[in-house]
Ligand code: HEC
């Protein structure tokens with residue numbers, strides 16, 4: 102009984118430590134949250150051009166000299182009349198178009214336009230002919246997606262989607278950062294040396310399954326909370342097990358012990 106003040110002090114220390122750890126975890130989560138909010142508001146601020154005519158105007162200014170004023174194609178670039186909104190959305194959102202010269206290599210990168218301008222251009226290219234619309238995604242089955250990805254895509258993109266080299270020396274890119282919509286579009290469009298997959302090879306449900314699988318490969322979006330810097334589920338689990346759980350146990354034990362002690366003191 103003589104060690105009671107000592108153990109109380111120790112308990113207080115432990116409690117303070119637990120609170121500190123929890124606060125640090127919260128601060129980390131908050132910092133990540135603000136980071137992405139700042140980034141997305143910067144993107145929103147970059148959005149300037151809107152309006153129904155924008156698509157046509159930007160097309161005439163930036164695309165027509167290669168693809169023709171009505172999108173019918175020239176010696177520099179193929180016709181766009183029947184590629185549809187689907188291909189336009191893919192080529193613009195993965196930064197493949199516009200090229201600055203007809204000999205330039207078609208490469209993915211940051212998009213050249215803000216979101217609103219891309220949407221306007223996509224609508225305009227879609228209105229040129231009878232090509233496919235931008236695909237509508239539904240929830241997919243990751244397990245089946247993994248199987249289909251292994252059968253149809255892994256040979257070029259590797260099983261973990263990190264990309265590899267295909268036969269003609271053209272690199273198959275890493276897929277971790279490709280948007281869901283663009284993965285679905287790529288499957289149908291087949292950019293460059295990649296073969297297009299028609300509805301007979303992969304139906305819409307199978308496309309959704311592959312998209313779901315590819316989407317979780319690099320887990321770039323943390324819709325459900327702090328991602329702990331993408332260290333992955335194992336590290337996250339270890340942190341939960343060895344940091345957060347012990348903190349919780351300490352707090353529970355402290356709460357559980359105090360009550361009977363106090364009542365004994367009151368009785369005596
Ligand atoms: C300097 C010339 C050039 C300019 C400018 C250009 N493109 Fe292209 N575009 C090409 C070439 C060349 C291809 C074919 C690339 C390939 O298939 O490897 C192409 C392909 C495309 C495709 C894919 C067509 C298909 O068959 O699937 C789309 C969609 C497209 N361009 C849209 C656009 C849009 C929209 C713009 C304007 C924002 C634009 N391009 C500007 C040269 C150009």
Ligand code: HEC
Nearest residue numbers: 195209253254257271272273274279284287292293294295
């Ligand atoms: C024969 C090899 C090959 C196969 C099979 C293949 N791809 Fe590709 N893929 C490529 C190449 C090469 C590119 C780059 C094309 C370019 O940039 O013009 C590419 C590009 C892509 C992109 C665009 C990535 C970006 O961010 O720009 C996506 C998404 C994609 N592939 C998904 C798939 C999926 C899903 C499958 C299976 C259904 C698949 N690919 C099958 C070779 C392949």
